[in-house]
Amino acid sequence: MKELFEKIKTLKPVFDKISPELLISMEYEYVGEKILIEIQTQEFSCVCPWSNLPDYALLNIKYIPNKLCVELKSLKYYIQSYRNVKIIHENAVNRIFNDLYKLLKPKYLLVELVFNIRGGIKTVVKKEKGKI
Secondary structure (H helix, E strand, O other): OHHHHHHOOOOOOOOOOOHHOOEEEOOOOOOOOOOOEEEEEEEEEEEEEOOOOEEEEEEEEEEEEEOOOEEEHHHHHHOOOOOOOOOOOOHHHHHHHHHHHHHHHOEEEEEEEEEEHHHOOOEEEEEEEEEO
């Protein structure tokens, strides 16, 4: 546990490139016990590659751990790394999903971005794998 704490203390936020190296996993102590973890934040933002305007979204993550869980401070810094990155909605969901799946190898994972309405259009993008 002390080793994990020391690793977390060294994290530095990045705001201009997607930084999966910020993600830290920790052992799930109840392997074999089915648990659904839901994480939600309204702090996701990125930049539209065409207008250069910021896009804001509600990020929903749901997963059933296999052997690992994501450490939340590292997830927060990872999410903040999208802030000044030019990326389309669909690519953002795929990238978050792929980075979390690679880190955790969960039994189930859902990543959803619900973007704020722009020009009268609401965009919801989801990707999931596995079964609840």
